Amino acid sequence: MSQSHTYTVAVVGATGAVGQKMLETLEDRNFPVHELKLLSSSRSAGTKVVFKGQTLVVEEAKPESFENVDIALFSAGGSVSKSLAPEAVKRGALVIDNTSAYRMAEHVPLVVPEVNEADIEHHQGIIANPNCSTIQMVAALEPLRNSLGLNRVIVSTYQAVSGAGNEASEELRSQSQAFLNGEDLEANLLPVKGDQNHYPIAFNALPQIDLFQENGYTFEEMKMINETRKIMHSPELAVAATCVRLPFFTSHAESVYIEVEKSGVSVDDVKQLLTNAPGIVLEDDPATQAYPTPLSAAEKRDVFVGRVRKDLDNDHGFHLWVVSDNLLKGAAWNSVQIAERVVANGWL
Amino acid sequence: MSQSHTYTVAVVGATGAVGQKMLETLEDRNFPVHELKLLSSSRSAGTKVVFKGQTLVVEEAKPESFENVDIALFSAGGSVSKSLAPEAVKRGALVIDNTSAYRMAEHVPLVVPEVNEADIEHHQGIIANPNCSTIQMVAALEPLRNSLGLNRVIVSTYQAVSGAGNEASEELRSQSQAFLNGEDLEANLLPVKGDQNHYPIAFNALPQIDLFQENGYTFEEMKMINETRKIMHSPELAVAATCVRLPFFTSHAESVYIEVEKSGVSVDDVKQLLTNAPGIVLEDDPATQAYPTPLSAAEKRDVFVGRVRKDLDNDHGFHLWVVSDNLLKGAAWNSVQIAERVVANGWL
Numbered sequence: 001m002s003q004s005h006t007y008t009v010a011v012v013g014a015t016g017a018v019g020q021k022m023l024e025t026l027e028d029r030n031f032p033v034h035e036l037k038l039l040s041s042s043r044s045a046g047t048k049v050v051f052k053g054q055t056l057v058v059e060e061a062k063p064e065s066f067e068n069v070d071i072a073l074f075s076a077g078g079s080v081s082k083s084l085a086p087e088a089v090k091r092g093a094l095v096i097d098n099t100s101a102y103r104m105a106e107h108v109p110l111v112v113p114e115v116n117e118a119d120i121e122h123h124q125g126i127i128a129n130p131n132c133s134t135i136q137m138v139a140a141l142e143p144l145r146n147s148l149g150l151n152r153v154i155v156s157t158y159q160a161v162s163g164a165g166n167e168a169s170e171e172l173r174s175q176s177q178a179f180l181n182g183e184d185l186e187a188n189l190l191p192v193k194g195d196q197n198h199y200p201i202a203f204n205a206l207p208q209i210d211l212f213q214e215n216g217y218t219f220e221e222m223k224m225i226n227e228t229r230k231i232m233h234s235p236e237l238a239v240a241a242t243c244v245r246l247p248f249f250t251s252h253a254e255s256v257y258i259e260v261e262k263s264g265v266s267v268d269d270v271k272q273l274l275t276n277a278p279g280i281v282l283e284d285d286p287a288t289q290a291y292p293t294p295l296s297a298a299e300k301r302d303v304f305v306g307r308v309r310k311d312l313d314n315d316h317g318f319h320l321w322v323v324s325d326n327l328l329k330g331a332a333w334n335s336v337q338i339a340e341r342v343v344a345n346g347w348l
Numbered sequence: 349m350s351q352s353h354t355y356t357v358a359v360v361g362a363t364g365a366v367g368q369k370m371l372e373t374l375e376d377r378n379f380p381v382h383e384l385k386l387l388s389s390s391r392s393a394g395t396k397v398v399f400k401g402q403t404l405v406v407e408e409a410k411p412e413s414f415e416n417v418d419i420a421l422f423s424a425g426g427s428v429s430k431s432l433a434p435e436a437v438k439r440g441a442l443v444i445d446n447t448s449a450y451r452m453a454e455h456v457p458l459v460v461p462e463v464n465e466a467d468i469e470h471h472q473g474i475i476a477n478p479n480c481s482t483i484q485m486v487a488a489l490e491p492l493r494n495s496l497g498l499n500r501v502i503v504s505t506y507q508a509v510s511g512a513g514n515e516a517s518e519e520l521r522s523q524s525q526a527f528l529n530g531e532d533l534e535a536n537l538l539p540v541k542g543d544q545n546h547y548p549i550a551f552n553a554l555p556q557i558d559l560f561q562e563n564g565y566t567f568e569e570m571k572m573i574n575e576t577r578k579i580m581h582s583p584e585l586a587v588a589a590t591c592v593r594l595p596f597f598t599s600h601a602e603s604v605y606i607e608v609e610k611s612g613v614s615v616d617d618v619k620q621l622l623t624n625a626p627g628i629v630l631e632d633d634p635a636t637q638a639y640p641t642p643l644s645a646a647e648k649r650d651v652f653v654g655r656v657r658k659d660l661d662n663d664h665g666f667h668l669w670v671v672s673d674n675l676l677k678g679a680a681w682n683s684v685q686i687a688e689r690v691v692a693n694g695w696l
Contacts, residue, residue, distance in 0.1 A: 156504035156603035158553050158592065173528065180525055197637045203596040204643040205506050207603075207655050207669045212634035216615065216657045225660065238661035242603040242669065244506065247595055248551040255504035255555075255590040255603075267564065286560035289545045295552040307555050309564045312573065313586035321555045321590065 006034035007343070010069045010093070012061050012084065013076030014038035015047050017166045018098055021332035022073050023051055025301075029336055032343070039065050040076065063087035070348065073335050074098060089125035094348055096127050096335045100219075103128040103227060110230050113337050114279045115142040120338065121347050127338055130231060131223040132330025133157050133243065133252050138231050139303045139329070140322045141258065143277035144270060145232060149261025151316070152238040155224065158246050158253040159209060160294060161201060163326050164190060168201075169249050175202035176247070191245055201247050209243040218243060251294035252330060253323045259316040267310050270318055274305050279329070284308050292323035300325055301333045354382035355691070358417045358441065360409050360432065361424030362386035363395050365514045366446055369680035370421050371399055373649075377684060380691065387413050388424065411435035418696065421683050422446060437473035442696055444475050444683045448567075451476040451575060458578050461685050462627045463490040468686065469695050475686055478579060479571040480678030481505050481591065481600050486579050487651045487677070488670045489606065491625035492618060493580060497609025499664070500586040503572065506594050506601040507557060508642060509549060511674050512538060516549075517597050523550035524595070539593055549595050557591040566591055599642035600678060601671045607664040615658050618666055622653050627677070632656050640671035648673055649681045 009026065013019040019040075026033060036051055039061035047058040059065065061080065066072060066088035074081045074088075075098040085095045085102070102108040109119035110128045115138050120127060130138070137155060144150060161168040168190055175185045179202050187198040191208040199206055210219035217225075224241040228234075274282045283292045284306040292304030303324040311317025324330060342348055357374065361367040367388075374381060384399055387409035395406040407413065409428065414420060414436035422429045422436075423446040433443045433450070450456040457467035458476045460483050468475060478486070485503060492498060509516040515537055523533045533548040539556040547554055558567035565573075572589040576582075622630045631640045632654040640652030651672040659665025672678060690696055 154502055154605050158506070158594070176524055177528055180521065180528070191637070195637060199637075199641060200643060204641050205594065205596065205601050206641060207601070207639050208637060212637070215660070216634055216655075217660075238659075240605065240659050240661070240665065240667065242605075242655065242667055244601075244603065246506070246553065248553065253553050253555070253592075255592065257502050257588065257590075257605075286564055289539070289543060289547075289556060289560070291555050293547060293552050293554060295548060307564075307590065311586075311588050312563070312565075313588070317588065319588065319590055 005343070006032040007070040008035040008037065008068055009033050010037040010039055010066060010072040010088070012039045012072060012074045012080065014049060014058050015040050015044040016075060017162050017169070018075040018327055018331040021327040022075065022335060023049065025328065025332045025336045027052055029340065031336060031339065037065065037069060041080070066091040066093050069093040071096065071339050071342070073339070075331065085126055094123070094127070094342060095125060096129060096338050098129040098331055098335055100131065100223065102126050103130060104230065110227060111338050112138050112231055112334060113341050114139050114277070115231050116233065117341050120341055121345070123347070129331065129335045129338065130227045131220070132163055132326040133159060133220065133254065134224050134227040134231070135330050135334050136252060136303045136322055136324035137224070137254055137256060138228055139279055140256070140274070140305050140320060142232065143273045143280070144258065144260060145234070147273050148265055150234070150237065150258060151261055152259040153228065154240045154257040156255045157241070157243045159243060160248050160250050160252055160326050161190065161245065162250055163252065164193070172201050172247055172249065175200055179203055201245060203247060206245040207242065209245050248294045250298040250325055250327065251323055252326045253294055253321065256320045256322055258318050258320070259314070260318065263315055267308055270308050274308070279303055280305060282306070291321060294323060297323040298325050301328050303329055353691070354380040355418040356383045356385065356416055357381050358385040358387055358414060358420040360387045360420060360422045360428065362397060362406050363388050363392040364423060365510050365517070366423040366675055366679040369675040370423065370683060371397065373676065373680045373684045375400055377688065379684060379687065385413065385417060389428070414439040414441050417441040419444065419687050419690070421687070423679065433474055442471070442475070442690060443473060444477060444686050446477040446679055446683055448479065448571065450474050451478060452578065458575060459686050460486050460579055460682060461689050462487050462625070463579050464581065465689055468689055469693070471695070477679065477683045477686065478575045479568070480511055480674040481507060481568065481602065482572050482575040482579070483678050483682050484600060484651045484670055484672035485572070485602055485604060486576055487627050488604070488622070488653050488668060490580065491621045491628070492606065492608060495621055496613055498582070498585065498606060499609055500607040501576065502588045502605040504603045505589070505591045507591060508596050508598050508600055508674050509538065509593065510598055511600065512541070520549050520595055520597065523548055527551055549593060551595060554593040555590065557593050596642045598646040598673055598675065599671055600674045601642055601669065604668045604670055606666050606668070607662070608666065609664070611663055615656055618656050622656070627651055628653060630654070639669060642671060645671040646673050649676050651677055
């Protein structure tokens with residue numbers, strides 16, 4: 001299918017933090033959009049949004065909204081995807097879903113193009129976009145798994161508030177100002193909108209992202225464990241995760257400890273593999289204090305890796321510091337990238 | 349030696365972040381102070397400080413300042429300790445040093461009272477207070493090592509700016525306000541005052557604490573590795589650390605992964621050991637979202653542990669989330685606690 005084809009694209013959740021980045025990314029990438037349909041909940045319907053200089057009005061998402069849509073990018077929460085993605089598929093649209101609704105479903109490919117692009121081909125109408133913290137980690141680990149083998153991953157995350165939506169960014173902003181003014185902090189949303197207790201995020205760290213599961217892990221932690229195995233086609237891979245929300249707006253950072261299968265691997269070997277890997281930028285030079293940070297990675301589509309070190313006690317162990325914009329590679333860009341691969345390969 | 353004895357105590361670095369907390373802690377604990385000498389660099393000499401309702405004037409620290417001093421608490425930087433601690437010892441004072449100057453010296457006990465109080469007895473005039481991020485970790489791990497055996501530690505830290513002194517807290521404050529005002533961020537101090545480049549900490553994360561070593565680890569990371577082994581008398585213990593500075597003022601948090609020697613240990617076993625451990629408060633209940641945070645631990649002397657989980661793939665693996673006020677248990681309180689044990693045991 002050549003680039004002269006153009007597509008009717010729907011964005012569901014167009015007014016949200018990820019939806020806004022999806023529109024920016026479609027525009028930046030000059031995705032071949034014939035017509036753009038902006039959809040949302042009834043609450044946000046009527047909002048005006050500018051795309052390529054044209055003002056578009058957001059409409060309420062309904063089953064009929066997907067008539068004649070080629071590609072539907074969903075990012076309006078799991079319940080919206082559960083009810084409307086099948087309706088979109090029924091009407092012939094390909095759904096790229098950024099919620100957790102279908103990620104672990106057996107016949108739904110869960111895709112990070114740098115890792116498992118070929119899985120896209122077997123889709124049955126829905127392709128799932130993984131969790132933000134999973135995407136950047138597997139993008140960085142795949143070149144190492146591929147060349148060195150991967151036995152084990154232990155990750156501690158440093159995650160931005162924008163992963164919890166625009167309201168969470170507003171909460172960080174208002175709490176930060178209150179703190180600096182010496183006022184009391186009001187917490188109404190984080191760590192999890194639907195949970196019973198809310199704690200301040202400003203000048204704090206919350207070791208809870210998403211709801212607790214029965215095994216004592218949070219859902220975010222279980223997403224990192226289960227999605228990593230699925231994307232990497234490594235059902236036996238040992239993955240251990242601790243996910244922490246922090247007071248910054250954009251980009252997730254991750255302290256990743258891995259054990260590779262191969263013996264005698266050097267730091268330079270690992271750096272070389274990362275330098276050659278698609279979508280990865282190695283930023284690592286202790287002599288010039290070069291390493292990625294949430295601020296330096298923001299608004300960029302790449303996954304940045306620094307602080308590559310070999311474990312001083314374990315020939316197979318390595319540390320990585322992995323940073324990426326959680327709304328771009330972690331969400332909007334990965335979704336649009338899937339759409340680009342679909343179009344380029346004729347997998348629609 | 350009974351509590352009716354009183355002591356002449358010197359605080360070197362009395363105007364710094366830790367020095368201020370030392371004075372608060374001496375007062376809060378009602379330490380038997382006969383006379384208090386407040387010492388500092390010439391720059392801060394003349395500053396007035398209130399202790400137990402009395403206004404004291406800070407004097408410039410000189411060799412002669414330590415005449416008739418019984419206990420000298422040092423926290424004015426490594427170079428001050430290197431030049432003046434031997435002068436204090438020569439004049440009969442016991443030095444409790446909160447810098448890294450003597451921590452790894454062979455005949456200097458490196459002490460966290462809950463872990464290795466008995467080491468104090470063999471001091472030769474200087475007792476070293478460990479690095480803040482090390483103290484809270486070993487306090488939490490010692491009861492587990494003691495009952496279950498400990499094979500391995502992999503830690504990622506979430507560290508407050510006050511660990512870099514009052515100036516660093518001021519930098520976070522002013523940068524945060526500038527960011528909220530939409531102004532450019534000026535970085536003059538962090539990650540390390542003496543290093544060549546400075547990066548914004550406000551709404552960011554910096555994966556560098558202290559200077560880089562030749563092996564690619566930072567000095568902070570090497571402190572956690574080497575000091576943990578010394579305090580726990582476990583020279584072979586595998587410790588791997590990644591240290592990260594974050595935009596909050598007080599308390600360090602740590603995502604600690606351990607492998608215990610014993611098989612078949614349950615989460616409840618680990619929780620029970622922590623509940624019974626001195627200086628440790630277990631705050632861990634997913635059902636009520638109970639876990640410690642930097643804000644909740646601030647201004648408290650305990651080490652708080654939460655998010656205790658067993659590795660889903662490894663019978664020996666456990667996760668802990670360890671939080672403590674870096675200026676109290678991480679510095680001032682641990683130093684005063686050592687002084688209390690010295691006095692109680694007649695080890696002066």
